[in-house]
Amino acid sequence: MGRRIGVLGGTFDPVHIGHLRGALEVAEQFALDELRLIPNSQPPHRGVPSSSAADRLAMVQCAVADLPPLTVDARELGRDRPSYTIDTLESLRAELSADDRLYLLLGWDAFCGLPGWRRWEELLEHCHILVLQRPDADMEAPEALRDLLAGRSVSDPQALLGSSGQIAFVWQTPLEVSATQIRQLLASGRSVRFLVPDAVLAYINAHGLYRAPN
Ligand SMILES: Nc1ncnc2c1ncn2[C@@H]1O[C@H](COP(=O)(O)OP(=O)(O)OP(=O)(O)O)[C@@H](O)[C@H]1O
Numbered sequence: 001m002g003r004r005i006g007v008l009g010g011t012f013d014p015v016h017i018g019h020l021r022g023a024l025e026v027a028e029q030f031a032l033d034e035l036r037l038i039p040n041s042q043p044p045h046r047g048v049p050s051s052s053a054a055d056r057l058a059m060v061q062c063a064v065a066d067l068p069p070l071t072v073d074a075r076e077l078g079r080d081r082p083s084y085t086i087d088t089l090e091s092l093r094a095e096l097s098a099d100d101r102l103y104l105l106l107g108w109d110a111f112c113g114l115p116g117w118r119r120w121e122e123l124l125e126h127c128h129i130l131v132l133q134r135p136d137a138d139m140e141a142p143e144a145l146r147d148l149l150a151g152r153s154v155s156d157p158q159a160l161l162g163s164s165g166q167i168a169f170v171w172q173t174p175l176e177v178s179a180t181q182i183r184q185l186l187a188s189g190r191s192v193r194f195l196v197p198d199a200v201l202a203y204i205n206a207h208g209l210y211r212a213p214n
């Protein structure tokens, strides 16, 4: 019987309870052996993050310390080009057994952007995709995803077959929080207590991240 491994990639600028609660719930729902949070180094489709890749990685490490099965995977920081998910999946697959199941977690907003991703049509050769609801996202699935959804989505997430190739929408506790909101609160001198784990807040304070310059 293969292992079940989840992957949640993100900019994590900073990591917050929306990421962590969603990841934990999926890990439990799918009885994952491991769920890896993978901070990107150079986000392919957005500007340069506010904090460095090293700080974003350190914050994710603080967040998941002693929180099995959540772990951190730093492989994207070793690349000196945009952090394309297809590269990450290929390198993960090269380390896994053929019967290991790989689940790529995407928030609804990220899923809707999929047709712009590098070699996006190959992603499902390596993993299943689990789409997390995002309460603040009210977009419709783009036209380019309609055929994929018709052919590859299953209504019962527990009915995903094989080690890759299908899409399921998963329920999670809706948490309307974003890293953008957290950066804005900090820049205006307000509290982000309870939106990020205390250990992440301690790191942010110790390193003076996201504060407006005096
Ligand atoms: N509150 C949330 N609920 C569910 N999924 C989320 C939530 N926040 C982020 N995600 C998902 O987690 C992944 C990584 O997100 P990311 O690091 O870009 O955080 P973000 O809060 O969307 O950041 P920003 O506000 O800077 O765009 C994406 O797939 C995103 O859709």
Ligand SMILES: O=C(O)c1ccc[n+]([C@@H]2O[C@H](COP(=O)([O-])O)[C@@H](O)[C@H]2O)c1
Residues within 6 Å of the ligand: 008, 009, 010, 011, 012, 038, 040, 043, 044, 045, 046, 083, 084, 085, 086, 110, 116, 117, 118
């Ligand atoms: O592979 C791509 O072309 C691609 C394009 C946009 C985003 N991604 C990845 O999707 C994840 C969420 O991205 P973001 O910008 O919402 O943090 C993160 O792991 C990114 O590296 C990947």
